[in-house]
Amino acid sequence: MKEIANANHITWTDYGKLALLAGGIILGCALVVKAVSFVIGLVCGIMLRIFCRMQGISIGGI
Secondary structure, eight states, rough: HHHHHHHHHHHHHHHHHHHHHHHHHHHHHHHHHHHHHHHHHHHHHHHHHHHHHHOOSSSSSO
């Protein structure tokens, strides 16, 4: 009886660990995606400003 209880206990803790791991992975992926999109947006914005400055157009007073 004790063995079954222990097995169930281990299973539940494993489920908890898996849930935490999955949550961490999902959170990490979301953060990476946000960071990448932010960097891409920043680079595109800078390139657009440089292009517009070369064309003689000012965006937002920059």
